[in-house]
Amino acid sequence: MSAIHPPFVADAGSALVPLPYRVQRFVCDTDDTFTLTLAPQSGGEALPFAPGQFNMLYAFPSGDVPISVSGPAARREVLIHTIRAVGPVTRALAQLRRGDTVLVRGPFGKPWPVAQAEGHDVVLIAGGIGLAPLRPVLYHILAKRKRFGRLCLLYGARTPGDVLYRRELEKWRGRLDVQVEVTVDRGDSDWHGEVGVVTQLLERAQLDPARTVAMVCGPEVMMHFSRLALTKRGVPESQIFVSMERNMKCGVGSCGHCQLGPFFICKDGPVFDYPRIAPVFSTKEL
C-alpha cells in the first residue's frame, strides 16, 4: 500500500542462509593446515566463484568464518578450501571428515584481476596461508598459459614444515614456464632452500616491472613490505593488488564488522588495487 519503499527485490534466497555441502575429501597439508573438498549435499554443481573470492564456512553447531576458495575455478562440481586451524571455528572445521556436512554461504567479494593481467608478466607473492587464495590464480594462468607473459610465484613460510602444497610447488618448479621461489623464516637441517623474508626473493624474479601485475596475499606487514619492494623494482602502484582481512560476520556489507575506512572489505574487497586502499593501508587501529 505504501508508495515509499526501497526498490522492489524478488524474494531470492537470503545470502545470510547457508547451503549444506558434503566433505568429499579431507587432506592434512601441514601440522595445522588442511584442505577440504566440498560438494553440494543436494548434488549438482557447486556455486561458481572467481579466484580471490571467499565463502563463509560454518562447522555445525559453531560460528561462521570467511575462507577463500583455494581450488581451480574451472572445476565446477566442487569447492576447495585450505584452512589453518587457529581458533575455535577453524579447529572445529579441522574435525570434519569425509562424509560430514558443512554449511556454506557465498561466494562473496571482489576477485583477483586475472583478466586484467592478460598480456602482462604476473608475480604472485604469498605469505603463509596467503598462498591458498592465490592458488586459483596460478591454476587459471597455467590453464591459459599463452595469454600471459612471464609467471613468477614467490612464497614465504615460517618453517620448512609449514610449506603448503609442497608436491604441487615441486611440480610447478619443474616447469620451464613458471618461476617458483620459496623461502622460510627459520630453516632446519633438512632445508637447503632460501632462508629469510619473502620480499628478498623479488630481486630474483624475472619480470619486466612496467608490464607486471603483482598480486600479494599474506599478513598486513608482509603486504606492506612487498608493496615497498615492488615499487622499488618499478612495478606501477596501479598494477599492485593486495587482499585484506578483517572480522566478517555477514559477507554482504550489512553487518559493519569488516569496515576499513570507507570500505567494506567483504564487498569492496577483499582484493584491492593498491592506490585505492593506500589512504587507509597499514594505519594503526583503523
Next chain:
Amino acid sequence: MTARESTSTVARPLRMEVSGLQSLVAALWTAGYRVLGPTVGEGAIVYGEVRTIADLPAGYTDEQDAGHYRLRQRDDGALFGYNVGPHSLKRFLLPPRERLFTTIRTGKQLAVEPEPVPTEKLAFLGAKACELAALLTQDRVFSSDQHPDVQYLARRRGMFLVGVSCTKAGGSCFCTSMGTGPKVESGADLALTEVVTASEHYFLVEIKTAAGADLASQLPLRPATIDEQRQAELRIADAATQMGRHLSTVGLKELLARSTDSPHWDEVASRCLSCANCTLACPTCFCNTVEDVTDLAGDHSERWRRWDSCFHDDFSYLHGGSVRASVKSRYRQWLTHKLSTWIDQFGTSGCVGCGRCITFCPVGIDLTAECAALQARTT
C-alpha cells in the same frame, strides 16, 4: 522522488480534527496494519502499539540535553509535542534479536530451514522528520542490488508511514544542520502538522503518496484555509529556530578523513566509557552480529542476528586480538563513519541530527561539540 509522489504533493493541504486522527488509526487497523507510534513508558516517550489515540502521549513533552532526558507535562494537551526518545524505527525493521535460520542434524546430514519471511504489515503514526530520514538511510544499507536483506525489506516494503512535523525542537536536536527536518517533506505517506491554539486543536494533513491519498479518502477531511496552513508553517518555522545543537558540515567529511592522527581522539577517549549507548540509540547505526544457539544434544542449532556496536571489544577481533583495541580508535571509527565514510559508502551522511547519541550518553559526550573541537584545531 517517484512520479506518483510528485503529482500527489501538489494536492492542497487538508484539515483534520482530533477525532479524524482516531478515524485514521482505526482505518489502518481495519486495513490490516499493526499500528505503532509514540507512547509513554519507562519514564520516556517510547514506541509501542497504538490502538486508539488515547495511547498517544497527550500533554507530554520531553526535556533533553547532553546526558539528560526528562518527561514533562505540557499544559495544552498536544499529542505530538515532544521530540525523539530512546527508541527509533530500527527496532521494528532490524529487531534487536531475530532468528535467521534453524539447522537440524540427522546423522551426518544437515538440513537448513530459513526463517519465514515476515508478513506482518506495519504502520507508524507520528514519525518525525529525522526519523523518516533515518529510515531512508537504513534502507540503503539493506537494499544493495547484489544481496538485499530479505527480512528487513519484507518488513519495510509494505510499511505505511504517517509523519508529523515538529512544532518544537529539543535541546539535543540539530536536524536543520543535517537538512532532515523539522518539516516532513518526504518519506511518509501522509504528513501531519499539529496545531493547538487557545480555542482549537487540529491537524494539517498533506498527502504525499497514492497510498496516503487512498487512506485520506476514508477520513473526514476538508481543505485547509490559508490561515490554517499559515498556522502550521509558523509552528514548524518556530521549531527550526529552537535547535539546541548545531553542526557545521562544510568540509567536515574531508576534515574527518584526514584527522586520523588528531590528538583530540585521546581527549574524547578519556571521557568515553565505550558503553555503546550511542550506537544502540542511533536510528541509523546498523551494525549487527550473529550467534549460534544450540540445544544440549547438539542436533538443533539456531542462527540469531542481534544488534552489535563498533564500541564493543570483540567487534574488530581478528586472530590474535582486536584491530581497534583502544577506546580512542573506536570513537574515531564511530564518528568518522557517521559523518565521513558513510557518505563514501551510501551517498548520504550517516547522521540525521536527531540528538539521541547526545541525550543518551551517560557522560554527555556531544558529537557536535567533538566536531567543533576538531574543526577548531585546524583553523
